[in-house]
Amino acid sequence: MNIRPRTRATSFDVAALAGVSQSAVSRAFTPGSSLAEEKRLRIIEAARKLNYVPNSIARSLTTQRSNIVAVILGNTANPFYLQVLEAFMHRLQAEGRQVLTFTVENGGESDEAILRVLRYQVDGVILTSAQLSTRMVSLCHDRGIPVVLFNRYIPGSDASGVRCANAEGGRQIATAFLAAGARSFAMIKGDPKGTTSQDRARGFVDRLMEAGIGRDAISELEGHSVYDGAHEAVVREFRDGRTKIPDAIFGINDIMAMGAMDALRQRFSLKVPDDVMIGGFDDIAEARRFPYRLTTVRQPIGQMVDETLAILHLDEPHRPIEPGRDVVVPGRLIWRRSIPAPRGDGETKGA
Amino acid sequence: MNIRPRTRATSFDVAALAGVSQSAVSRAFTPGSSLAEEKRLRIIEAARKLNYVPNSIARSLTTQRSNIVAVILGNTANPFYLQVLEAFMHRLQAEGRQVLTFTVENGGESDEAILRVLRYQVDGVILTSAQLSTRMVSLCHDRGIPVVLFNRYIPGSDASGVRCANAEGGRQIATAFLAAGARSFAMIKGDPKGTTSQDRARGFVDRLMEAGIGRDAISELEGHSVYDGAHEAVVREFRDGRTKIPDAIFGINDIMAMGAMDALRQRFSLKVPDDVMIGGFDDIAEARRFPYRLTTVRQPIGQMVDETLAILHLDEPHRPIEPGRDVVVPGRLIWRRSIPAPRGDGETKGA
DNA sequence: TTCCGGCGTGAATACGCATTCAATCTGTGC
DNA sequence: GCACAGATTGAATGCGTATTCACGCCGGAA
CATH class of the missing domain: 3.40.50.2300 (Response regulator)
Incomplete structure (x- = not known):
C-alpha cells in the first residue's frame, strides 16, 4: 500500500503481454477497426491483467478530439442553472463525453474561463448566464470550437444561442x-x-x-x-x-x-x-x-439542451460552425396558487 | 466566418515568428524557467499575434500531470452536494486546476465513472455521496491517483475520507x-x-x-x-x-x-x-x-473542502498517498425556529 | 591571466496513442 | 491452379509540449 508503482500500463505493455503489436492494442479499443476477433479477446484479457486503461489524453493528441465539453456557469446561486448543468451532464455522459465545469462571478466576464478552457482543447463550449466578449467567440470559432450561449444571446455576436421565448x-x-x-x-x-x-x-x-x-x-x-x-x-x-x-x-x-x-x-x-x-x-x-x-x-430544459447539443454537432467535427443562430423555444405557463386562476384549473398536486 | 482555418498555432509557429527555438516558447509559458526577460516578452508578443494558447493536453502528456480533478456527484437532487461542488470549483479554479464533473445515480455504483475518469489521467478524485468498490480505489491508488470520499466513508477501504461528525x-x-x-x-x-x-x-x-x-x-x-x-x-x-x-x-x-x-x-x-x-x-x-x-x-463545507484538498496534496504529486485516513470535523448546531429553543437564543434574522 | 560556477540557449527526445502505408494472408471466381 | 479483392497486420510516423543534455557565454575569484 505504501509502494507507489506509478505503473500505468501502456498499450505497448499490453501488446507485449498479448504477443501483438501496439497497433493491434489500439485497434482493440477503437470500435469499428479491423481486428481478428480472437486477437481482440486476447488483447482485452491482457489489458485486464495489467489494469490497462487507455490514455485519453494521448488519444486526444492524435485525434484532435478531446471528447470534453466545457460548461461555464455564471450564477450558481440560481438552482435553475444547476438543473441545467445536471441535464447537460446526463446527456453528455450518456454519449461518452466529459464535462469540464467552470464558474464565473455572477454577471462577470467569462473571458478568462474561455482562455483556460481553450487550453484543454475542448470540443465545445456551453455558456450559461455569463457575459462574453466577441473576441473570445472568434477565438473559439477560429480554432473550430463551437460556442453556444444557453438562455442568453449577445447581440451582434457570432455565437449561436438557445433560449426560451x-x-x-x-x-x-x-x-x-x-x-x-x-x-x-x-x-x-x-x-x-x-x-x-x-x-x-x-x-x-x-x-x-x-x-x-x-x-x-x-x-x-x-x-x-x-x-x-x-x-x-x-x-x-x-x-x-x-x-x-x-x-x-x-x-x-x-x-x-x-x-x-x-x-x-x-x-x-x-x-x-x-x-x-x-x-x-x-x-x-x-x-x-x-x-x-x-x-x-x-x-423546457430538455428541449433547450437538445437544441444546444444539435448546434454543437459534436458528432460531426468537420461540419462548419453555424454562424450565429438564435434558437428560441417557447415556454409554458404553469398555473399554481401564487396567482389566482380565473377558472379553477390550477395544479392541484403541490409536492 | 465560414472558413475554418483550424489553425491552432503551435509553439513552433510562435518560435518561428519570434525567431527563437520551440524550447524557448515552452519556457516562456513555464513559470520559473530560465529565460532572458527580453526574449520572454518577444515570445509573449508573438504568441499574442498568433492567438497562441498552450495545449494543455500535450503538456499533460509529458508532465504526467493533467491539473484536472474529478468530482463525482451521487445525489444532485440534494442542494448540499451542489454547494459542495461549487466550493470545490472555486477552490480548484483559484489554484489553476480544472474540474471534471460526473454524476452517478443516487445510491448507485461509481465504478464506471471512475473508469472513465482514469482515462483522463486526473490528478485526483473526489467522491460525494456514492458507493465505490475497493477494487476501484486500489486501481486509482496503484496509478498514483488519490481518492477522497467526501462526507462518506467505506469501512475497510484504502480511500481516505472527510466527513462531518x-x-x-x-x-x-x-x-x-x-x-x-x-x-x-x-x-x-x-x-x-x-x-x-x-x-x-x-x-x-x-x-x-x-x-x-x-x-x-x-x-x-x-x-x-x-x-x-x-x-x-x-x-x-x-x-x-x-x-x-x-x-x-x-x-x-x-x-x-x-x-x-x-x-x-x-x-x-x-x-x-x-x-x-x-x-x-x-x-x-x-x-x-x-x-x-x-x-x-x-x-463546515469550507473546512471539509480544505481537508479534502490537503489529503489530495495536488502540489506534491510524489508524496505517497496516505493510506485510509478518516478525517472527522465537528458540525455546529444552528438554532432556528423549527425546534423551540429552551431559552430565547434562536437566530432572529430569517432570510 | 586562468578557472569555475551559473545562466541562457537550442537540438533532440519522450510522452501514449491513432493512423497511414505497405505487406501478408484469406478466400473466391475462373 | 491462378489472379485478385478484401481482410489483417505491424512498422513507422506524427500529434504539441516539457525536459534533458551539452555547449557557449559571462563575471568573479584566485
Whole structure:
C-alpha cells in the first residue's frame, strides 16, 4: 500500500503481454477497426491483467478530439442553472463525453474561463448566464470550437444561442396577472446586463401597457438574480410605506420570486395570493413546493439542451460552425396558487 | 466566418515568428524557467499575434500531470452536494486546476465513472455521496491517483475520507428535541447503504435512549435522501391515522426535513414547531429561509473542502498517498425556529 | 591571466496513442 | 491452379509540449 508503482500500463505493455503489436492494442479499443476477433479477446484479457486503461489524453493528441465539453456557469446561486448543468451532464455522459465545469462571478466576464478552457482543447463550449466578449467567440470559432450561449444571446455576436421565448413568457405572466384582476405591479429584475432579464421585463411591460396600464403603475426593483437580492430589494422598497405594495409582483426568475414572496410574508405579514400575487419564471423544482406553489413559466430544459447539443454537432467535427443562430423555444405557463386562476384549473398536486 | 482555418498555432509557429527555438516558447509559458526577460516578452508578443494558447493536453502528456480533478456527484437532487461542488470549483479554479464533473445515480455504483475518469489521467478524485468498490480505489491508488470520499466513508477501504461528525450531530438534534420537551420521535433516513445516514441515525437514537426514550417511541421512515421521498414517506406513514404523529421529526438531511415539513403542513395542516418540531442536517442555503427556518447541524463545507484538498496534496504529486485516513470535523448546531429553543437564543434574522 | 560556477540557449527526445502505408494472408471466381 | 479483392497486420510516423543534455557565454575569484 505504501509502494507507489506509478505503473500505468501502456498499450505497448499490453501488446507485449498479448504477443501483438501496439497497433493491434489500439485497434482493440477503437470500435469499428479491423481486428481478428480472437486477437481482440486476447488483447482485452491482457489489458485486464495489467489494469490497462487507455490514455485519453494521448488519444486526444492524435485525434484532435478531446471528447470534453466545457460548461461555464455564471450564477450558481440560481438552482435553475444547476438543473441545467445536471441535464447537460446526463446527456453528455450518456454519449461518452466529459464535462469540464467552470464558474464565473455572477454577471462577470467569462473571458478568462474561455482562455483556460481553450487550453484543454475542448470540443465545445456551453455558456450559461455569463457575459462574453466577441473576441473570445472568434477565438473559439477560429480554432473550430463551437460556442453556444444557453438562455442568453449577445447581440451582434457570432455565437449561436438557445433560449426560451423570454418576452413572450413575460407577456404570459402579465396576462395571468391581468386576468386575476391586478392593476398595480412591480417586477424584480436580475442582471441588468443580461438580455434574459431585459426581455422578460420588456414582454411583461409591453403586455401591461397594451392593457392600458400606465407606466407609473409598474415599479422596478433590482434583485441581482438571487434570492437574497430579491428579498432585500422588496424589504427596502416597501418598508416605511415608502412605496405602496402593488397587486402583483413578477420575479424575473423563480428564485427571486421566492425571495420576494418570503419577504412579503415575513416582513409585511402579507398573504400570497390574497394580498399580493406573484409570478415567476423558470419553473425550478422548488417552485412547486408547498410554501411557494408559484405560477411560473416553465423553461423546457430538455428541449433547450437538445437544441444546444444539435448546434454543437459534436458528432460531426468537420461540419462548419453555424454562424450565429438564435434558437428560441417557447415556454409554458404553469398555473399554481401564487396567482389566482380565473377558472379553477390550477395544479392541484403541490409536492 | 465560414472558413475554418483550424489553425491552432503551435509553439513552433510562435518560435518561428519570434525567431527563437520551440524550447524557448515552452519556457516562456513555464513559470520559473530560465529565460532572458527580453526574449520572454518577444515570445509573449508573438504568441499574442498568433492567438497562441498552450495545449494543455500535450503538456499533460509529458508532465504526467493533467491539473484536472474529478468530482463525482451521487445525489444532485440534494442542494448540499451542489454547494459542495461549487466550493470545490472555486477552490480548484483559484489554484489553476480544472474540474471534471460526473454524476452517478443516487445510491448507485461509481465504478464506471471512475473508469472513465482514469482515462483522463486526473490528478485526483473526489467522491460525494456514492458507493465505490475497493477494487476501484486500489486501481486509482496503484496509478498514483488519490481518492477522497467526501462526507462518506467505506469501512475497510484504502480511500481516505472527510466527513462531518455525523453521529455527534445526530446527538445534538436529539438533545435539542429533548430540551424542547419532545417524547415521541420519528426520523427520516436516506440511502440505507450510506454510512452518513446510518451514523446520524445512530447518534440520534443513542442519545434518545440514554435519555430513557424507548425504542418504540422512535419510528423510522425512508426518504431516499430527496425532498419528494421524505414528503411521500411522511404522507404514507401518517395518513389514515395509522401511525400517531410524533412530537419531533429528524430529517437526516435538510432537504428531507424540508420535504417532511411541507408534507405535515400541506397534508395534515400541522404547525411547526407548535404541533411537530423538526430538525435537519447540513444547513443548506434553503434551510434558513422563512418558510423553513430549520434548526439543523451545519456542516463546515469550507473546512471539509480544505481537508479534502490537503489529503489530495495536488502540489506534491510524489508524496505517497496516505493510506485510509478518516478525517472527522465537528458540525455546529444552528438554532432556528423549527425546534423551540429552551431559552430565547434562536437566530432572529430569517432570510 | 586562468578557472569555475551559473545562466541562457537550442537540438533532440519522450510522452501514449491513432493512423497511414505497405505487406501478408484469406478466400473466391475462373 | 491462378489472379485478385478484401481482410489483417505491424512498422513507422506524427500529434504539441516539457525536459534533458551539452555547449557557449559571462563575471568573479584566485
